[in-house]
Amino acid sequence: xxxxxxxxxxxxxxxxxxxxxxxxxxxxxxxxxxxxxxxxxxxxxxxxxxxxxxxxxxxxxxxxxxxxxxxxxxxxxxxxxxxxxxxxxxxxxxxxxxxxxxxxxxxxxxxxxxxxxxxxxxxxxxxxxxxxxxxxxxxxxxxxxxxxxxxxxxxxxxxxxxxxxxxxxxxxxxxxxxxxxxxxxxxxxxxxxxxxxxxxxxxxxxxxxxxxxxxxxxxxxxxxxxxxxxxxxxxxxxxxxxxxxxxxxxxxxxxxxxxxxxxxxxxxxxxxxxxxxxxxxxxxxxxxxxxxxxxxxxxxxxxxxxxxxxxxxxxxxxxxxxxxxxxxxxxxxxxxxxxxxxxxxxxxxxxxxxxxxxxxxxxxxxxxxxxxxxxxxxxxxxxxxxxxxxxxxxxxxxxxxxxxxxxxxxxxxxxxxxxxxxxxxxxxxxxxxxxxxxxxxxxxx
Amino acid sequence: xxxxxxxxxxxxxxxxxxxxxxxxxxxxxxxxxxxxxxxxxxxxxxxxxxxxxxxxxxxxxxxxxxxxxxxxxxxxxxxxxxxxxxxxxxxxxxxxxxxxxxxxxxxxxxxxxxxxxxxxxxxxxxxxxxxxxxxxxxxxxxxxxxxxxxxxxxxxxxxxxxxxxxxxxxxxxxxxxxxxxxxxxxxxxxxxxxxxxxxxxxxxxxxxxxxxxxxxxxxxxxxxxxxxxxxxxxxxxxxxxxxxxxxxxxxxxxxxxxxxxxxxxxxxxxxxxxxxxxxxxxxxxxxxxxxxxxxxxxxxxxxxxxxxxxxxxxxxxxxxxxxxxxxxxxxxxxxxxxxxxxxxxxxxxxxxxxxxxxxxxxxxxxxxxxxxxxxxxxxxxxxxxxxxxxxxxxxxxxxxxxxxxxxxxxxxxxxxxxxxxxxxxxxxxxxxxxxxxxxxxxxxx
Numbered sequence: 001x002x003x004x005x006x007x008x009x010x011x012x013x014x015x016x017x018x019x020x021x022x023x024x025x026x027x028x029x030x031x032x033x034x035x036x037x038x039x040x041x042x043x044x045x046x047x048x049x050x051x052x053x054x055x056x057x058x059x060x061x062x063x064x065x066x067x068x069x070x071x072x073x074x075x076x077x078x079x080x081x082x083x084x085x086x087x088x089x090x091x092x093x094x095x096x097x098x099x100x101x102x103x104x105x106x107x108x109x110x111x112x113x114x115x116x117x118x119x120x121x122x123x124x125x126x127x128x129x130x131x132x133x134x135x136x137x138x139x140x141x142x143x144x145x146x147x148x149x150x151x152x153x154x155x156x157x158x159x160x161x162x163x164x165x166x167x168x169x170x171x172x173x174x175x176x177x178x179x180x181x182x183x184x185x186x187x188x189x190x191x192x193x194x195x196x197x198x199x200x201x202x203x204x205x206x207x208x209x210x211x212x213x214x215x216x217x218x219x220x221x222x223x224x225x226x227x228x229x230x231x232x233x234x235x236x237x238x239x240x241x242x243x244x245x246x247x248x249x250x251x252x253x254x255x256x257x258x259x260x261x262x263x264x265x266x267x268x269x270x271x272x273x274x275x276x277x278x279x280x281x282x283x284x285x286x287x288x289x290x291x292x293x294x295x296x297x298x299x300x301x302x303x304x305x306x307x308x309x310x311x312x313x314x315x316x317x318x319x320x321x322x323x324x325x326x327x328x329x330x331x332x333x334x335x336x337x338x339x340x341x342x343x344x345x346x347x348x349x350x351x352x353x354x355x356x357x358x359x360x361x362x363x364x365x366x367x368x369x370x371x372x373x374x375x376x377x378x379x380x381x382x383x384x385x386x387x388x389x390x391x392x393x394x395x396x397x398x399x400x401x402x403x404x405x406x407x408x409x410x411x412x413x414x415x416x417x418x419x420x421x422x423x424x425x426x427x428x429x430x431x432x433x434x435x436x437x438x439x440x441x442x443x444x445x
Numbered sequence: 446x447x448x449x450x451x452x453x454x455x456x457x458x459x460x461x462x463x464x465x466x467x468x469x470x471x472x473x474x475x476x477x478x479x480x481x482x483x484x485x486x487x488x489x490x491x492x493x494x495x496x497x498x499x500x501x502x503x504x505x506x507x508x509x510x511x512x513x514x515x516x517x518x519x520x521x522x523x524x525x526x527x528x529x530x531x532x533x534x535x536x537x538x539x540x541x542x543x544x545x546x547x548x549x550x551x552x553x554x555x556x557x558x559x560x561x562x563x564x565x566x567x568x569x570x571x572x573x574x575x576x577x578x579x580x581x582x583x584x585x586x587x588x589x590x591x592x593x594x595x596x597x598x599x600x601x602x603x604x605x606x607x608x609x610x611x612x613x614x615x616x617x618x619x620x621x622x623x624x625x626x627x628x629x630x631x632x633x634x635x636x637x638x639x640x641x642x643x644x645x646x647x648x649x650x651x652x653x654x655x656x657x658x659x660x661x662x663x664x665x666x667x668x669x670x671x672x673x674x675x676x677x678x679x680x681x682x683x684x685x686x687x688x689x690x691x692x693x694x695x696x697x698x699x700x701x702x703x704x705x706x707x708x709x710x711x712x713x714x715x716x717x718x719x720x721x722x723x724x725x726x727x728x729x730x731x732x733x734x735x736x737x738x739x740x741x742x743x744x745x746x747x748x749x750x751x752x753x754x755x756x757x758x759x760x761x762x763x764x765x766x767x768x769x770x771x772x773x774x775x776x777x778x779x780x781x782x783x784x785x786x787x788x789x790x791x792x793x794x795x796x797x798x799x800x801x802x803x804x805x806x807x808x809x810x811x812x813x814x815x816x817x818x819x820x821x822x823x824x825x826x827x828x829x830x831x832x833x834x835x836x837x838x839x840x841x842x843x844x845x846x847x848x849x850x851x852x853x854x855x856x857x858x859x860x861x862x863x864x865x866x867x868x869x870x871x872x873x874x875x876x877x878x879x880x881x882x883x884x885x886x887x888x889x890x
Contacts, residue, residue, distance in 0.1 A: 004626040005604045007596075008637030011625065016660040022646060066629050071661075112646060119640070123599040124607060151452075154568040155763045157577075157602035158609060159450045162569060164602075180456065181449040184511050192453030195564070197770035200778040201467060201557060204881070215461040216516075225782045227880045256782035284785075285765075308763045317762035318600045318753045320730075325642035333645040337670045337701035340729075435672045436649070 003059030014113040024329030036316035040413025046129025090378035096392030098399040136172030142291035147303035150177035152311025193221035251279035349373035357417035448504030459558040469774030481761035485858025491574025535823035541837030581617030587736035592748035595622035597756025638666035696724035794818035802862035
C-alpha cells in the first residue's frame with residue numbers, strides 16, 4: 001500500500017491529466033536548488049529505496065475508495081487511477097556520487113500522470129537520504145583515522161529513519177551501527193557497549209564491569225563516566241587484570257566531559273597498566289565539528305559513536321530540493337518564480353576528471369567530453385540494476401579523492417562550479433522569452 | 446516484528462540482567478536535559494505510538510536467531526529473550542501538555558531487562574514527536590488568525606515521519622494536511638491545490654487554471670507564480686468570471702517572492718474584481734519566524750502551507766532527551782557524569798495553575814498542591830486509556846492559555862522554572878555522597 005503516500009495535489013493533477021488525455025511523456029528533474037550553509041557538496045543517496053517504491057506504486061481498493069469519496073470522483077476517474085502503475089524511465093546519478101546544486105539527482109520520464117504522482121515519494125526519500133549521507137561523510141572526513149559507529153537510532157525521526165541512517169552511515173564509511181535492525185537488514189556489523197543504567201543497576205561500578213566482562217568476554221567496552229572517569233578507568237583496568245582479558249580485546253568509552261583531556265588521561269592510565277593495546281571510544285553529542293577539533297587536538301581516541309547529529313543531519317536537516325517539470329510532450333518548459341527559476345529540458349551532467357567545473361547540458365546534446373553522471377536506473381517501470389552498498393561506498397571513496405579540498409573542507413567550503421552549456425542557456429532564454437507576462441496596472445499602483 | 450528495533454547494547458544488558466536474575470523493578474525516567482535554543486517550552490507528544498510499540502514488543506524467531514548468532518548466546522539466553530514481553534507500568538505526561546527541561550515526559554517501571562530494552566524505542570518515538578509538535582505549535586502561535594496546512598510530506602525524514610507529522614501538526618492546531626496517508630489514517634482534512642508542473646503542462650496558464658476549475662469546481666486554488674504573480678492573479682480572476690464560480694469558494698496561492706507585498710497586490714486585484722471573498726494562501730520555505738513577520742506586516746494571507754520547517758523541526762531537529770535509570774529494586778540511583786547529572790528516584794511534576802514554577806518531587810512524597818502532571822498510561826503492559834487527538838488538542842489549547850507569554854514568545858523565550866522539592870534535593874545529595882570516587886594519582890599528573 002503506497003498509493004496514498006503522496007500529497008493530495010498530485011492526485012488532483014493526475015485525475016485532471018487523465019480526464020484530458022494529457023498522458024504524453026513528461027520529464028521531471030529532481031535537484032537541490034542550493035546547498036545548505038557549510039556544505040561544499042552532497043552525496044547522492046536514497047535512489048534504490050525511491051525506485052523500489054516507484055516500482056510497486058499503486059492505489060489499493062481501500063485507498064481508491066478514500067480518494068474517490070474525498071474528491072467526489074466519478075467511476076471513470078477511479079477506474080483510471082486503479083490502473084495507474086509507474087511505467088516510465090529514470091536516469092539518475094548513482095548512489096555515493098558527489099553532486100552539487102542545480103544538478104539533477106534523477107530525471108523521470110513517464111506519462112505525465114505517473115511522473116506527477118511520483119513527486120512526493122521521490123522528494124521525500126531522496127532528500128532525507130542525501131542529507132544524512134552528506135552529514136555522515138562530513139563526519140568521516142573530520143576524523144579520517146578513527147573508526148566511526150552509527151549511534152543514531154535513539155533520536156532519528158522514527159524507527160524507519162533510524163533504519164535508513166544505519167545504511168547511509170555505512171555508505172559514508174562508518175564501520176558499524178548500534179541499530180540491530182539496520183545491521184540485520186543491511187548485513188552491517190552491529191556494535192554496542194553498555195549504558196549508564198547497567199553500571200547503576202549493580203551495587204558498584206567494579207561489580208558491573210566485572211559482570212559485563214564475564215558475560216561478554218570477547219570484546220568488552222566499559223563505560224567509565226557514570227561516577228567519575230578516572231575511577232571508572234581504574235575499575236576497568238582492575239577487571240581486565242582480574243579476568244586476565246587480552247588487552248587488544250578491551251576498550252573504555254567516554255561519554256561526557258572534556259573528551260580530549262579525558263582520552264589523554266585514559267591513554268596514560270591504560271598504558272601505565274600495560275594495556276596499550278586497549279582501545280578508547282568516545283560518544284556524546286558528537287558531530288563533524290567536534291570530531292575535527294578532537295582530531296586536531298591529537299586526542300588518542302580510536303573510535304567515535306556518532307548519533308543524533310548524523311541521524312537528523314542536525315545543522316541541515318533538510319535540503320532545498322525540487323522536482324520540476326522540464327519537458328512535456330516534446331516541449332521544454334520552465335518556471336520563472338522569483339528565486340526558484342528552473343532550466344528547461346532533459347539534462348545531463350558532465351564531470352571533468354581533472355577537477356574542473358561540472359557542465360550541465362541538455363541530454364540530447366552531443367557528448368562534450370568528461371564523464372556522464374546520469375545513467376539509466378529504471379526502464380519501463382523496472383529497475384535496470386541493483387548496485388549494492390559496497391559499490392556505492394567505492395564510488396564515494398573515489399569521488400572524495402577527486403573532490404578538490406576547497407569543496408571538501410568542513411567550514412566555508414566552496415563547491416565546484418556548475419556551468420550550463422551554451423545550448424542549455426540558449427534554450428532557457430528562448431523558453432523564457434515565450435512565456436507571456438501580462439503587464440497590469442495593479443503592478444504599478 | 447520489533448525486537449530488533451533497538452540498539453545492540455540494550456540486548457547485551459538485558460541478557461546479562463537475565464542471566465544474573467537482575468529482574469527487580471527498575472524505574473527509568475525519560476526527559477529533556479535542556480531545551481533547544483529558542484524554545485520556551487515543549488509539547489509532549491508521541492506517547493500513544495511509543496506505548497503501542499511497547500505493548501507489542503517481542504523477539505520474533507528470525508530476530509532471535511540473528512541476535513543469538515551475533516552474540517553467540519547459549520540456548521538458555523535465547524529462551525529467556527524469546528519470553529520477554531513488556532509487562533510493566535508507564536506513567537506519563539499526556540500528549541498535548543506543555544512541559545519543560547528536566548521534567549519526566551514518562552517514567553517506566555518494569556522488571557529491569559524489559560525497562561532497559563524499551564529505551565531505544567521510547568527515545569526514538571517521543572523525541573521526534575515532541576520536537577515536531579513543539580515546532581508546529583510555534584507556527585500556530587506565530588499566525589494566530591490564519592489557517593495552517595501541513596505541507597511536510599515531501600521533505601520529512603521518510604514517509605513514516607511524514608505520516609507522524611500530519612498527526613502532530615493537527616495536534617498543534619493545523620486545520621488540514623496535504624498528506625493523503627495522514628489524512629486517511631488519522632481522519633484529518635486533506636488539502637491540496639496544484640503544482641507548477643500543472644501550469645507548465647498546459648499551453649498557457651489561463652488554460653491550466655480553466656481546466657483545473659472545470660475539474661475541481663468545488664474550491665479551486667490557483668497557483669499564480671509560475672510565470673509572474675500579477676499575470677497569474679489576473680488569469681485566475683478571468684477564469685472565476687468565465688466559469689461564474691462563487692467567490693467564497695476560490696483562492697490563489699503564492700509560493701515565491703515577497704509574500705507580504707504580493708499578498709497585498711493579490712488582495713487588491715481580487716477586491717477590485719469583486720472577489721473580496723476569495724482567499725489568499727501562501728507557501729514556500731515558511732517557518733514560525735516568517736509567519737510572525739508576515740503577521741506583523743499585516744499581510745492579508747488567509748492560509749499558510751507550512752512544510753519542511755515543521756516536518757523536520759528545522760532549527761531543532763532533535764531534543765537532548767535521555768532515558769535514565771533512577772531507581773532499581775527500591776534503591777534510588779543517579780549518575781554524576783559532567784553536564785549530564787541525573788536526579789534519583791521516581792518523580793512527579795506538580796503544576797501551579799496560577800503560573801508559578803513547576804515542582805519536581807519524588808513520586809512518593811505527599812501531594813504538595815497543584816496539578817499532578819504524570820498520570821498512569823500503562824499498567825502491567827496494557828495501555829490504560831487511548832485518548833484521541835481531539836483530547837490532546839484541547840489539552841494543548843488549555844496549556845497555551847496557562848503558559849506565561851514570556852515562555853510562549855518565539856524569540857528569547859524564558860521557560861517556567863522547574864524546582865526540585867526539598868525531599869528530592871536531599872535524596873540527590875545523599876545518593877551522590879554515597880557514590881565512591883577513587884582519587885587517583887593519574888588525575889593530578
